[in-house]
Amino acid sequence: MGRAKKVVLAYSGGVDTSVCIPYLQHEWGVEEVITLAADLGQGDELEPVKEKALKSGASESLVADVKESFVQDYAFPAIQANALYENRYPLGTALARPLIAKVLVETAQNYGADAIAHGCTGKGNDQVRFDVSCTALNPKLKILAPAREWGMSREQTIAYGEKFGIPAPVKKSSPYSIDKNLLGRSIEAGILEDPANEPPEEIYEMTKAVADAPNEPEYLEIGFEKGIPVAINGTVKTPVQLIQEINTIVGNHGIGRIDMIENRLVGIKSREIYESPAMVVLINAHRDLESLTLTADVTQYKRGLEETYTKLVYNGLWYSPLKNAIDAFIQQTQIRVSGVVRLKLFKGNATIVGRCSENTLYTPDLATYGAEDQFDHKAAEGFIYVWGLPTRIWAQYNRD
Numbered sequence: 001m002g003r004a005k006k007v008v009l010a011y012s013g014g015v016d017t018s019v020c021i022p023y024l025q026h027e028w029g030v031e032e033v034i035t036l037a038a039d040l041g042q043g044d045e046l047e048p049v050k051e052k053a054l055k056s057g058a059s060e061s062l063v064a065d066v067k068e069s070f071v072q073d074y075a076f077p078a079i080q081a082n083a084l085y086e087n088r089y090p091l092g093t094a095l096a097r098p099l100i101a102k103v104l105v106e107t108a109q110n111y112g113a114d115a116i117a118h119g120c121t122g123k124g125n126d127q128v129r130f131d132v133s134c135t136a137l138n139p140k141l142k143i144l145a146p147a148r149e150w151g152m153s154r155e156q157t158i159a160y161g162e163k164f165g166i167p168a169p170v171k172k173s174s175p176y177s178i179d180k181n182l183l184g185r186s187i188e189a190g191i192l193e194d195p196a197n198e199p200p201e202e203i204y205e206m207t208k209a210v211a212d213a214p215n216e217p218e219y220l221e222i223g224f225e226k227g228i229p230v231a232i233n234g235t236v237k238t239p240v241q242l243i244q245e246i247n248t249i250v251g252n253h254g255i256g257r258i259d260m261i262e263n264r265l266v267g268i269k270s271r272e273i274y275e276s277p278a279m280v281v282l283i284n285a286h287r288d289l290e291s292l293t294l295t296a297d298v299t300q301y302k303r304g305l306e307e308t309y310t311k312l313v314y315n316g317l318w319y320s321p322l323k324n325a326i327d328a329f330i331q332q333t334q335i336r337v338s339g340v341v342r343l344k345l346f347k348g349n350a351t352i353v354g355r356c357s358e359n360t361l362y363t364p365d366l367a368t369y370g371a372e373d374q375f376d377h378k379a380a381e382g383f384i385y386v387w388g389l390p391t392r393i394w395a396q397y398n399r400d
């Protein structure tokens with residue numbers, strides 16, 4: 001008796017997930033492995049995937065194009081939440097996982113599978129995100145994670161695969177572990193494991209080195225509608241187009257590289273390099289537009305919830321009651337966040353140089369230092385009397 005009869009496996013085409021196919025069948029007694037590769041905009045890598053899975057023993061090999069939903073339903077809400085994990089990482093990898101889990105679960109249900117499987121090891125965040133998301137969506141499905149248990153080294157994994165006709169990687173495999181999608185690239189391992197080492201230029205694909213970026217600044221205007229980016233320089237774009245084009249425009253100026261020591265949910269500190277040009281710029285621009293269109297108390301209160309939201313997403317709780325409740329709060333705040341933010345891109349920086357909105361709360365008559373000033377200066381005196389009252393009393397009695 002195997003652990004499951006029919007399994008839908010999250011498939012990337014790499015050695016590890018390929019080896020999962022015969023491993024599930026021969027070691028764990030699975031009768032049928034259906035592979036599912038999610039197209040999240042990782043590009044050419046997906047081409048040969050279909051055939052590769054079949055050659056490795058899959059009974060069916062599916063590719064799901066989920067780019068549109070990825071941007072609309074996962075990236076855009078994260079932008080509305082100004083979600084930067086530990087203040088820096090725009091969650092490119094973390095946001096993809098609940099969507100992959102969703103298509104895995106739907107596929108398992110459509111094909112009558114009794115389990116889903118993934119190739120994550122036991123050390124990362126992604127295993128948590130897959131397992132918890134799948135459980136949230138269908139608690140009846142089993143979750144199999146062979147690479148968490150098989151204890152094979154890289155060489156042993158390749159050798160095991162070769163027994164079942166899975167070719168060893170043709171290119172000398174990259175020393176880095178890279179996860180890539182429309183929202184960016186996450187790069188770790190190799191010489192990056194020493195946090196003192198400067199990342200070599202070769203690891204970057206989406207961003208130019210600052211030294212090679214244009215010597216002239218370029219302006220970029222991003223139009224937002226209810227907190228969602230919809231236009232570039234006055235032209236409306238589809239969600240996928242918008243992300244792709246902003247990646248190209250700002251990546252060309254060397255914008256969007258992040259080098260950080262990150263705290264994983266499983267307790268490990270890891271050194272991570274990200275390049276996430278569009279997300280970095282969109283979150284900064286969005287936050288700026290909020291400062292123009294939201295009241296002070298909403299802006300400040302939202303900040304606390306943003307932090308919680310970001311941790312929930314990072315920690316695999318995309319589908320959870322607290323996340324749902326925070327989503328509702330955030331959606332309510334975004335009703336007025338429409339307008340245009342103007343950025344100046346130059347040598348690794350995207351500097352916000354202007355913003356405007358039909359919902360602006362900025363009041364020139366109150367803000368001006370000129371003659372048009374409408375602010376009642378005399379009213380300030382009474383306000384300060386009351387505001388400072390507790391401090392005055394404290395100072396009079398004792399100052400401890």
Ligand code: ARG
Pocket residue numbers: 091093094125126177178179186187188262272
């Ligand atoms: N640390 C990031 C996260 O947990 C990225 C992990 C991506 N994986 C990789 N092979 N680089 O979201």
